[in-house]
Amino acid sequence: MKRMRQFRAPASRRWIVAGVAAITAVIVLVLIATVWMNPRTSPSPSLPTNTTLAPEGEPGATGVTTSIDGGEPMRTLEVGAGASSEGEADPDVDISIDPRAEQQRVDGFGAAMTHSSADLLASMPGDERTALLEELFDPDGPVRLSTLRLPIGASDFVDTDAFTFDDVAVGETDWELERFSIDPDRHALIPMLQEVLAINPELRLIASPWSPPAWMKTSGSLEGGRLLDEDRAYETYSAYLVRFVEEYRAAGLEIDALTVQNEPQYRHPDGYPGTDMPVWQEAKLIERLGPALDAAGHDTAILGFDHNWELNPGDAATTPEGEDPAYQYPADLLRTPAAEWIDGIAFHCYSGDASAQSRLWEQFPDIEIWVTECSGSSAPGDSPEKVFADTFAWQTTNVLIGSLRNRAAGVLTWNLVLDEHSGPHRGGCETCSGVVTLGADGTVTRNAEYFMLAHAARYLPPGSIRVESSSTDAELQHVAFATPEGETVLLVWNSAGVPRSIEVGDDRRSLGVDVPASSLSTISWAALTPDS
Known part of the structure; x- marks a missing residue:
């Protein structure tokens, strides 16, 4: 089994876009300086823009928090000195971090640029679209997303009839x-990806097909x-x-990783493209695809599976008579000869929980694990406040902290942009x-996914390393990291209904902080220096 390529952007991509990036960097500095607004409905969020700029309190330590009570997201936390002195670990801290106990490398946070997202972005006035994309993707901006997933052909999020590239x-x-022909993508998807790449030359792209062309399938559909x-x-x-990868490269877009089938155990999609691809068939395909990519000179990684943490009971019930439901699909796949070509495993969040990632990693410690899709949802009649609170709490605990504590190298939600319907x-x-959400009147609403991702992506650049953190307090869920710049970053969810x-x-210092009720807080600090 090959070790994961970690989605490094090639040097050729960096210099191609360097000129554009330099221009946009000047623009974004001006834009960020003017950022201050209602975070849910106005054009630009009130987010801190410099992790090393500490508020009044402990030198070199910062904190931001978002709670589900409707208060201002990403508001500054006061971080004070803890009880222990420099270089002494305090056994009585609520969360203790061991920076020497390194776990997985973390390389990206992001979402999906579906055709719907691209069409909506393309419909915006150019200056407003640029401001939004810089807000989301600029490496020095307030959110700093670094990875996008895109469909190969149509998914369910299109404003056209379903299609592939060879109908x-x-x-x-x-x-x-x-x-x-990739002409269907030239209308909006490719131009929007090119705009994002000009803003962030290190952007990583993961591509997933929903279906082969109908003439290659048993259903003819x-x-x-x-x-x-x-x-x-x-x-x-x-x-x-391979042709898709080549055509995208010709458009200036390197595909860093492919999955070979979105949700291969979802056999009966509801009105949109989908394919039943059992383990044995995915293995057969990967055994051809891996050598074909290599022969064509592409360093594109292959991620297996791309479905839920646990087999959904509804999907299990549709297993053809006499066939294995494949409750352990990723492990079964990694036991086939195709494992030679598999760099990692992709998971979705819609059934089971993230502990499945650790169980898989314990059997196959050389693989890299990504969460490639998780969408928020709501019930009819839910108020915007309830949707925000429920989505933020669930995705924070299960997708962000849960996945990262269970070996995830990257976390992606689903659509980057949707309309109000x-x-x-x-x-x-x-x-x-x-x-x-992009409203019909052009209003941009920043949803729970935005702030959940910002709490991580803003403070954890690619190459950060998860380190061990522990606590005896069941109301505190947490995950900690060491950044390439030498900072310690802690994400902590206070599930208590009170502050x-x-x-x-850690072994360098301890800090005191007041966290609001039902809140996600990001706390970062560096070692004290003689001048601190």
């Missing part, structure tokens, strides 16, 4: 891929069915995916939420 009339085939179990189908579909979409989720005064620390 032909019913009854026809194209085994030589003579009609292959994009909705449901399997890839034909024929050598020419595996060879041609591998060539199709949770769309546009064709079938599928009717109540999904995006990182931001708490807590003490946190």
Whole structure:
């Protein structure tokens, strides 16, 4: 099994966009200087823009917090000195961090640039779109997302009929891929990705197909069915995916990783593309795809699986008679010969919990684990306040802290941008939420996903290392990191319905901080210096 490539952006990408990036850097400094607003509905958030700028209190220590009570998100926390002195660990701290107990490297936070997200962004006035993308992706900006997932062909989030890059009339085939074209993506998806890349030249891209072309499938349809179990189908579909990588490279967009099938155990999608791909078939495909990527000179990683932490009972019930439901799909896949070509495993959040990641890692410690999709949702009639509170609490505890404590190298939510009707979409989720919502009047609403991601991405640059943290307090959920710059960063969720005064620390120092009720706080500090 190959060790994960960690999605490093190649040097060629950096210099191609360096000129554009230099110009946008000047613009973003001006924009960030003017950022101050209602964080839910106005054009720009009130977020701190410099992690080393401490408030009044302990030198070199900062804190921000977001609670579910409707207060100002990402507001500054006062961080004071704890009881222990420099160089002495305090056994009585509420959360103790051991910076020597290194765990996984963390390389990215982000969301998905679906066709719906791209279309909505493209509909914005250019200056407003640029300001929003800089806010989200600039490496020195207030959020600092670094990874985007994109569909290969249509997902459920499109404003058109479903499509792939090689659709032909019913009854026809194209085994030589003579009609292959990524033209559907040239309208909005590719231009929006190019704009983001100009803002963040180190952007990582993960691409996932929802379906092969219908003529390659047993169903003859994009909705449901399997890839034909024929050598020419595996060879041609591998060539199709390699061609996608090549065409995107020609557009200036490097695909850092591929999954070979979105949600392979979801056999009967509701009105949108999807494919039943059992373990044995995904393995057969990867055994062709890995060598094909190498032969074409692409350093594109392959992530297996791309589905839930645990097999959904509804998906298990649709298992064809006599077949294995594959309750341990990722582990089963990694025991096949295809493991030679698999760099990591991708998970979604819609069934089970993140402890599945650690159980898998214990069996296969060389793989890298990513959470590639998790969408917020709501019930009809829920107030905006309830949607924010429920989504923020669940995603913080399960997707952010839960995944990172269980070996995740990256965490992505689902759509980057949706409209106020949770769309546009064709079938599928009717109540999904995006990182931001774009209203018909152009109003941008920053949702729970925005602030959850900002609490991590803003303070954890790629290359940060998770370190061990522990606590005997069941009301405090936490995860800690050492950054490349030498800071310690702690994310802590106070599940109590009352504010708490807590003490946190490592072997260098301890700090005291008051965290609000039902809040996520990010606390960062560096070692004290003689001048501190």
